[in-house]
Amino acid sequence: MAEKLTRSVIQPKNPVLNMSRRANLPHVPGIRIGDYIFLSGMGPVDPETGERRHGPIAEQVRITLTNVRHMLESAGSSLDRVVRVHVVLADMADIAEMDRVYREFFPVDPPARTAWSMQLRFGNGCEIECVALAS
Amino acid sequence: MSLQRAVIPPPLPALDAGRSFDQPTSMLVRGGDFLFVAGLTALDPKTGARVRGTTAGETDQILANLKQMLEAAGSSLDKVVKVNVLLHSMLEAPNMNEIFARYFADPPPARTVCGARLPDGVKVIIDCTALA
Numbered sequence: 001m002a003e004k005l006t007r008s009v010i011q012p013k014n015p016v017l018n019m020s021r022r023a024n025l026p027h028v029p030g031i032r033i034g035d036y037i038f039l040s041g042m043g044p045v046d047p048e049t050g051e052r053r054h055g056p057i058a059e060q061v062r063i064t065l066t067n068v069r070h071m072l073e074s075a076g077s078s079l080d081r082v083v084r085v086h087v088v089l090a091d092m093a094d095i096a097e098m099d100r101v102y103r104e105f106f107p108v109d110p111p112a113r114t115a116w117s118m119q120l121r122f123g124n125g126c127e128i129e130c131v132a133l134a135s
Numbered sequence: 136m137s138l139q140r141a142v143i144p145p146p147l148p149a150l151d152a153g154r155s156f157d158q159p160t161s162m163l164v165r166g167g168d169f170l171f172v173a174g175l176t177a178l179d180p181k182t183g184a185r186v187r188g189t190t191a192g193e194t195d196q197i198l199a200n201l202k203q204m205l206e207a208a209g210s211s212l213d214k215v216v217k218v219n220v221l222l223h224s225m226l227e228a229p230n231m232n233e234i235f236a237r238y239f240a241d242p243p244p245a246r247t248v249c250g251a252r253l254p255d256g257v258k259v260i261i262d263c264t265a266l267a
Binding site: 034035036080081083084092095099102103106109110111112113114115116117118131132133134135 | 219
């Protein structure tokens with residue numbers, strides 16, 4: 001019989017990046033179940049001001065993945081422990097530019113990824129969610 | 136002891152879309168007791184070329200490839216726990232369902248279907264999580 005997995009909420013060390021709490025949204029930044037980490041979809045939020053940054057897509061993807069890394073590291077994980085990523089773009093035309101920046105964050109043995117485009121909230125150009133393993 | 140993470144190459148090089156289309160993705164990643172499969176598009180398993188067909192045709196090709204990839208990794212379609220299906224048009228959902236039902240024995244996995252804009256003119260993308 002397998003042991004019962006423990007469920008806990010993941011909080012970013014930088015409270016500015018706790019967007020769900022700041023915007024009073026009914027979700028948490030992430031959940032850890034056993035040694036699996038499930039992060040909510042994240043967008044391009046400035047880690048100092050908490051404002052959304054809607055500049056060029058390369059910048060939006062870089063900010064978002066930097067925040068994903070922060071969230072994972074806050075949870076005792078890291079980018080190289082990510083197993084699955086969903087990338088959602090507001091505009092499919094941004095995919096090549098997104099890929100270019102994405103590679104900087106996942107240079108070797110990248111996670112299993114799916115990327116597509118659909119309507120995003122708040123004017124975000126990208127949103128990224130992932131599943132990772134604890135370190 | 137931390138969970139094992141391992142990238143699993145597809146059984147045929149033609150199914151490695153990440154490599155052949157120069158995309159920053161692994162096709163299968165094992166994490167602990169689960170297999171995470173990247174969003175698959177319809178590829179010819181012999182040539183690796185895109186199969187451009189109807190929604191039903193692309194679904195059929197993707198699920199045939201998925202079956203092969205899972206089995207080569209020691210898993211199978213009946214070990215799939217969650218599927219995400221992206222369609223270029225939600226009007227095509229019945230056509231996808233008809234094929235989908237042929238591949239998954241009862242009870243099928245949990246699933247989400249979404250109409251979205253997809254890259255490279257593909258009509259269907261399917262990703263999944265399975266037990267290793």
